[in-house]
Amino acid sequence: MTPTTQHLRAARYTWGGDEFLFVEIAEAMSLTANFTANAMASALAARTVDGIVDICPANASLLVRFDPDVIPPGSLEELVRDIEHEVAQLSEQTLETRIVEVPVWYDDPYTGETVARFRKGHQRPEGTDLDFAAEENGLPSAAEFIRRHHSSPWLVSMVGFVAGLPFMFQIVPQEEQLEVPKYLSPRTDTPPLTVGHGGCFACVYSVRGAGGYQMFGIAAAPIFDPAQRLADFEDFMIFFKPGDIVKFKPVGEEEYRAIQAEVAAGTFTYRQAPVTFDLQRALDNPTTYNRDIMETLNGL
CATH class of the missing domain: 3.30.1360.40 (Gyrase A; domain 2)
Structure with a gap:
């Protein structure tokens, strides 16, 4: 950029x-x-x-x-x-939107099991999708790739493919973007709420189904709620909208289970805050701008 x-x-x-x-x-x-x-x-x-x-x-x-x-x-x-x-x-090229914190259990057992089942359709049959992603981006480890994945915000560029699935574009200079090719052969199965990546786009699979993006973890809370049980879905069954900004938050198994319990009880709500997305600031000084925009959530 x-x-x-x-x-x-x-x-x-x-x-x-x-x-x-x-x-x-x-x-x-x-x-x-x-x-x-x-x-x-x-x-x-x-x-x-x-x-x-x-x-x-x-x-x-x-x-x-x-x-x-x-x-x-x-x-x-x-x-x-x-x-x-x-x-x-x-x-002034600005857009009134919101930033949302999305808890993710990276390197979880659910996507891990699916990764193991579909290695024959993968560029790198040995290892995991995270190992492959780190290697493709010249990073020393899967842990460093995960750190890079959640340390900058992502812009929801569009919603589609299946109901409520957000495509997300990393708000960093082009030379710093994480890029990973899709599977050589698409999978016939992907766990719901898988955090995936193909090309320069991240996504969260809203439902279980076929897919070809690399799998890095699983989001802890739904992004598609046809029954509209949760407060975040009161107005619409699909959570994300184009223009939303996402901050991934890494969580472990204990916090993942706690969030799942809140979802089951109908009490979970996403941490989110209104923000003004300023295109020029994002282009001129993305490091400072990304820090400022993510810190909007700290006061909640």
Whole structure:
């Protein structure tokens, strides 16, 4: 990531059938491209335009579903292009969001058992996914990889693949990002709440199912609650939203079990706090900015 705001070319607009407008902001993920996607989505939602059914920001793009009988495609495109121009001209590139602490039991037995079952589809049949990740990133040990994984915040760049699964992008300079390839052959099983990694993206698997990301640990609390039992899901069954910032907190077995008991009792709530994400500060001085933004949780 360069130390100044990256300038993006004009977005590419295409249509998906009669109901979808796809806006490709950039070909590659970056903090700037993702900020633009979220800022455009927020601005479009604030207009409360009749005929717009859904607005879905992604890593470096925006998808708008609309009813062509209510808003003509040409009118929608003109509106979204105007918003793109407004976002590009912003003097302060900030986004009102929140930082959330996600407890993770790294190197846990659940993902460990699954890792052992699927070594034939892995680049490195011996060892574990954590061993492989450390080696791929030139780090001396799995413990150092875990430290690097939880010592900086992650931006939720999009939510998808399965219900409620967040893709997360590390808020560090590009040369410091943790990068690990996916499995050579996808697994047919992944434990729910697995903390995974593929390419430059981290994720938390919201439900049990197939997957190909490297597995590093397991989150202690749900991120998808269809029954909406827990207070954090009172408004919506999916916890994460694009633009959220995540701070992973390493926990041991005892704390993991205690959190699981709170979840079962219906009393668990995530530690979270409102923050203003400042794109320019994140690009100019990520080390200082990351420390400041994570310290927002310390006063809770």
